[in-house]
Amino acid sequence: MQIIKAALVAAIGVVALALGPLGSAAEENGRLALIVTIDGAIGPASASYVKEALTTAAARRAEVVILKMNTPGGLNSSMREIIADVLGSSVPVVGYVAPSGAHAASAGTYILYATHIAAMAPGTNIGAATPVQIGGPLPGLPGGAPEKDGKEKKDEPKDAMTAKVTNDAVAFIRSLAELRNRNADWAEKAVREAATLSANGALQEKVIDLVARDPAELLRQIDGRVVEVAGGKTQRLATKNLVVEAVDPGWISQFLAVITxxxxxxxxxxxxxxxxxxxxxxxxxxxxxxxxxxxxxxxxxxxxxxxxxxxxxxxxxxxxxxxxxxxxxxxxxxxxxxxxxxxxxxxxxxxxxxxxxxxxxxxxxxxxxxxxxxxxxxxxxxxxxxxSPSRIGAQAMRGLPAEVLDWNETEGHVFTNGERWQARGADAFRPGERVEVANIVDLTLVVRRPDRPTAREVNADD
Known part of the structure; x- marks a missing residue:
C-alpha cells in the first residue's frame, strides 16, 4: 500500500512539474479568466454547474468569470439560485450571450441583468422575460409603467395570481437593473410585454455594456473597468492577456443534467x-x-x-x-x-x-x-x-398414463413420465399393460385401469 501511495504521489508531482509554469502564470495575481457555458434550458444542473465554477474561480483567484449563455430560459428556482451565486461572488462575473445566433430569453435575461458586466455577440438577442406561469404578456397591470401621456394604464389584471407573479418578476428584474445601473424600464417591458432586443439595440438602450465578437475581444474591452463585487468592494479589472480556461461541469452537474x-x-x-x-x-x-x-x-x-x-x-x-x-x-x-x-x-x-x-x-x-x-x-x-392446474407434485402426477413393468398381486413397478416408480393397485395387472395414475402416496403410485373411476377409493388412502 505504501508503494502505491508513493507511486501516486510521484505521478502527481511529475504532472505538477509539467504544468507548473502554465499554472503559475495563469494564477499569479489572478491572471486567469474562466469560461462557464450554459447552452440550453436552465435547471438544477445549470445552477449546480455555476455554483461549482464560481467556487473554483474564487479558489484559483481568477480575474473574471465569463458566463457564456445561449438559453431559451428555464426554471424560476434555478434562475434565482444562479443569480444569488452571481450576486454573492467575490470574482466579477461577465455575462456574455454568444455565439452569434444565440439568445438569452426568459430566465437568461434576468441572469444577464445580474452579472457585473453584460455583453452580447453580434447577431444575438435578449428578452421575452414574461413568467411562464402566465403564458403571455399582460400589459396594464396595476403599478405598471405609465403611458406616454403620464396616465396609468387602466386595464385590469386577469386574476390576482397573475398580478402577483407579474409584479414579483417586475420588482425582481428592476432591482437587478438598479443594482447594475441598467435600463430598468426596458427590463419591466421585457416582463410585461415579452419585449426583445438585438445586440445593437440592447447596447443603445443601455441594457448591456458592450458588444464583442469573441471572448478575446470581450476581455480587451472590459480591461480597466471598475466593478462592485460582493461585500461592496470595488475592483478594477485587468483582463489583457489573461489565460482563458473553460470550466467543464462536474459529475454531479452532469448527473443532474440527465435525471432532471x-x-x-x-x-x-x-x-x-x-x-x-x-x-x-x-x-x-x-x-x-x-x-x-x-x-x-x-x-x-x-x-x-x-x-x-x-x-x-x-x-x-x-x-x-x-x-x-x-x-x-x-x-x-x-x-x-x-x-x-x-x-x-x-x-x-x-x-x-x-x-x-x-x-x-x-x-x-x-x-x-x-x-x-x-x-x-x-x-x-x-x-x-x-x-391453472399444478404442473408439479401429486397434482401433476394424477391422470398420467403408465406402463406396468412387473406386478405381484397388488404391488409392482410401472414406468411413467420417464421414470420407474413403485406402484400398487386394487387389481392384478400384467407386464406391459397400460394403466393410469390415480394418486401418489409416500412416493408410491396408486394406479388403476383407465376405464375404472376409482378416485374415491384411492383418495381414501391419503
Missing amino acids: DPNVAFILLMVGIYGLIFEFVSPGAVAPGVVGTICLLIGLYALNLLPINYAGLGLMLVGIALLAVEAFSPTVVVGLGGVVAFVLGALMLLRVEAPGYRLSWSVIAVVAAMFAGFVLVVLGALRRARN
Whole structure:
C-alpha cells in the first residue's frame, strides 16, 4: 500500500512539474479568466454547474468569470439560485450571450441583468422575460409603467395570481437593473410585454455594456473597468492577456443534467415501478427489485428538484393501481379508467412547462401503452398461470398414463413420465399393460385401469 501511495504521489508531482509554469502564470495575481457555458434550458444542473465554477474561480483567484449563455430560459428556482451565486461572488462575473445566433430569453435575461458586466455577440438577442406561469404578456397591470401621456394604464389584471407573479418578476428584474445601473424600464417591458432586443439595440438602450465578437475581444474591452463585487468592494479589472480556461461541469452537474430531464425522470419512475412489480410477482428474483428500487428513488429525487404537481403524481399512481386491479379482475371499465388516469396524471405532472422542461407527448403515449400492455397481458398471464392446474407434485402426477413393468398381486413397478416408480393397485395387472395414475402416496403410485373411476377409493388412502 505504501508503494502505491508513493507511486501516486510521484505521478502527481511529475504532472505538477509539467504544468507548473502554465499554472503559475495563469494564477499569479489572478491572471486567469474562466469560461462557464450554459447552452440550453436552465435547471438544477445549470445552477449546480455555476455554483461549482464560481467556487473554483474564487479558489484559483481568477480575474473574471465569463458566463457564456445561449438559453431559451428555464426554471424560476434555478434562475434565482444562479443569480444569488452571481450576486454573492467575490470574482466579477461577465455575462456574455454568444455565439452569434444565440439568445438569452426568459430566465437568461434576468441572469444577464445580474452579472457585473453584460455583453452580447453580434447577431444575438435578449428578452421575452414574461413568467411562464402566465403564458403571455399582460400589459396594464396595476403599478405598471405609465403611458406616454403620464396616465396609468387602466386595464385590469386577469386574476390576482397573475398580478402577483407579474409584479414579483417586475420588482425582481428592476432591482437587478438598479443594482447594475441598467435600463430598468426596458427590463419591466421585457416582463410585461415579452419585449426583445438585438445586440445593437440592447447596447443603445443601455441594457448591456458592450458588444464583442469573441471572448478575446470581450476581455480587451472590459480591461480597466471598475466593478462592485460582493461585500461592496470595488475592483478594477485587468483582463489583457489573461489565460482563458473553460470550466467543464462536474459529475454531479452532469448527473443532474440527465435525471432532471422530465422525460428521463418520468421513464426512471416507470422503470422503478415495473421493477418492483416484477419483484412482487416473482419473489426472490432480486435483480428487478434492486434495479427498480434504485430507479424509483432516482426518479423521485429528480421529480423533487422539478416543480411537479402532486395531484398529477397521485393520478398516475391511481391509474397504475386501477390497471393492476384490471389484470386480476377483468372488467374493461376499470382498465380504461386506469389508462385515462395515468395519461392525465402524466400531463399534469409538471406544474410549470418552462422551456426545456415539458414532457413529450410521444414519451407519455409510449409509456402508457407499454404499461397498459404490461399490466393487462403479463399480469393477466400470471393470473391465469396461478389458476391453472399444478404442473408439479401429486397434482401433476394424477391422470398420467403408465406402463406396468412387473406386478405381484397388488404391488409392482410401472414406468411413467420417464421414470420407474413403485406402484400398487386394487387389481392384478400384467407386464406391459397400460394403466393410469390415480394418486401418489409416500412416493408410491396408486394406479388403476383407465376405464375404472376409482378416485374415491384411492383418495381414501391419503
